[in-house]
Amino acid sequence: MPPPHQYAAKEVWNLSIQELIRFGKPPLSKEAILKSARFTHNELPIRLARRVAAFQKLPYIVGLNPHVQAVYQLYYETFETLRAFPPIETLEQEREYTQSLEQQIKNLSQVIPQMAQGFLECKKYMRPAETRVFLNDLINSRIGLRLIGEQHVALHETNEDYIGVVHTRLQPAKLLQNSAAYVHDLCEINYGSAPDFIINGDTETRVHYVPVHLEYMACELLKNCFRATTEFGLKRHAAGRLPPIEITIARGAQDISLRFRDQGGGISPKDRPHIFEFSYTTVRNEAEEEENNDTMFSVTSKLAMQAGVGGPIGKFNAVE
Structure with a gap:
């Protein structure tokens, strides 16, 4: 079999919501489910190989x-597992591949917190x-790996409002209501007070x-809004x-915009250029955070805030 660098040299498919739903709505025909499996089987090893190659180029001491x-070992093993699977010609092969794929997706689910700590x-x-x-x-x-893999797995399930993992009638207002209520409750537990929304x-x-x-994305932005507003009010x-x-939800001709507004004192001019940088955070140091804020709100978001990955990850989800 070709080594990872040969896979990494291949072109990847340009991913979009429309591409994800191109195989149609479940239940899929035999031809459609096999096409989806073949696409996934071809695409994921290329994307995984690119990550393996990137890890191998890290400075030696970082790699240690x-x-x-x-995380490198996890990516390498996932690459080897998925590329070793034979070409998918039958539904039985497709079922075996999907079972393996589902497990590999789970294996990669927690790599970002671990990488954040490593860096x-x-x-x-x-x-x-x-x-x-x-x-x-x-x-x-x-994001691309999980979208492609989870989409193929989810195409085996029938749901009136979904094509795989894509909700075809998603109402942002309802989702935002639930997210804001959740963050509101966490904020109230942490501070004893929380703004309405x-x-x-x-x-x-x-x-x-x-x-x-x-x-x-909503929860990351709302955590910032609730935290800033409450701390500013307490001061x-x-x-x-x-x-x-x-x-505020605004519908355009081709897209939708969401605006989150708070009165938490704003972002200082010195912080503004850095808000989407990794490892940048305005949260206090870990010892002070644990001493003064060791509650559900701080525990659930502590690593992301201290590692400075919440904003950048949210940004990538927004531009998928």
Whole structure:
């Protein structure tokens, strides 16, 4: 079999929502499900090989970090497993491939927190620009890997409103309502107070989208909004009358825009250029965070905030 670098040299498919749903709505015909399997079988090894090659180019001392090494090994083993599967010609082969694929997707589900920890420990061995390029590519690739793999697995399930993992009638207002209520409760547990929230604009709008991606982006932004508003209010001794978070939905001819507004003091000019950089965070150091804020709100988001990956991951989900 060709080595990883030969796979890595191949072109990858340009992924979009329309491409994800091109095989049609379940239940799929035999021909359609085999086409989906063959596409997945061909595409994933190329994407995995590119990550393997990127890991192999890291500085030697970075590659020795146990967190980085563990993630590299996981990617390499996943690549070897999926590329070793024979060409898919029958439904029986497709079922076997899908079972293996589902397990490989699960294996890769927690790589970002582990990589974040690894790069935090290796900051002095790589220039910020090099770290940014590597993590940009890793996260962007991971989104594509999971989308392609999970889409094929989900095409075996029949759901009136879904084509695979894509919700064909997703109402952002409802999802945002649930996300905001969840973050509101976490904030209230943490601080003893939380601002209300308002959702306005084109609240009846429906779109084709992957719900878990919108949910992730919304929660990351809302955590920032709720935290800033509450902490700003506490500093001013106004926790009992916090201004609400405002979420506006605007439907355009070709797209949809979401605006999150808070009155939490804003982003300082010195922080603004860095908000989408990896390893950049305005959260206090770990010891102070644990001492003063060791509750559900801080625990659920602590690693992402301290590693500075929440914003960048959200950005990649937005531009998928």
